[in-house]
Amino acid sequence: MTPNPFVMHSRRFFVLTFCLGIFFSQTVSAGDASLGRQKAMMACAVCHGPMGLASMPSAPHLAGQVPDYLAEQLKNYRSGKRAHEVMAVIAKQLTDDDIANLAAWYASIKISVEPNP
Numbered sequence: 001m002t003p004n005p006f007v008m009h010s011r012r013f014f015v016l017t018f019c020l021g022i023f024f025s026q027t028v029s030a031g032d033a034s035l036g037r038q039k040a041m042m043a044c045a046v047c048h049g050p051m052g053l054a055s056m057p058s059a060p061h062l063a064g065q066v067p068d069y070l071a072e073q074l075k076n077y078r079s080g081k082r083a084h085e086v087m088a089v090i091a092k093q094l095t096d097d098d099i100a101n102l103a104a105w106y107a108s109i110k111i112s113v114e115p116n117p
């Protein structure tokens with residue numbers, strides 16, 4: 001008997017969704033979004049906006065970004081792996097907890113997108 005491709009795909013999809021579920025629930029709960037928000041209001045909002053929508057043209061939006069990506073970029077600025085004069089200075093003052101909290105805060109902001117008609 002040949003395997004039913006639909007059953008195989010849905011099983012694979014289930015396994016994938018399940019793994020992503022574990023992955024995201026762990027990464028999101030790793031930081032405290034409300035502590036991150038407090039920190040962000042003081043240290044980041046002037047450029048990245050109070051809700052993570054950038055308020056200066058050279059700064060990127062952070063709202064709704066994947067937390068792992070945010071955390072990795074902040075660690076890269078801190079270590080010098082990613083070079084940027086301003087962000088390097090800012091990231092050097094952040095602890096691992098700060099980074100996890102900030103990533104959780106920006107990731108927790110709900111965004112919606114609308115394609116042009």
Ligand code: HEC
Binds near residue numbers: 044060062074084
């Ligand atoms: C003085 C303005 C300024 C402040 C304050 C600032 N940033 Fe930035 N940030 C920038 C700019 C400009 C870039 C783009 C840097 C580059 O080109 O790599 C950036 C890039 C980033 C990125 C990379 C985003 C991406 O899409 O790769 C992250 C994450 C980030 N900032 C987080 C923060 C956090 C968290 C804080 C507060 C602790 C903060 N920034 C404070 C100006 C600022």
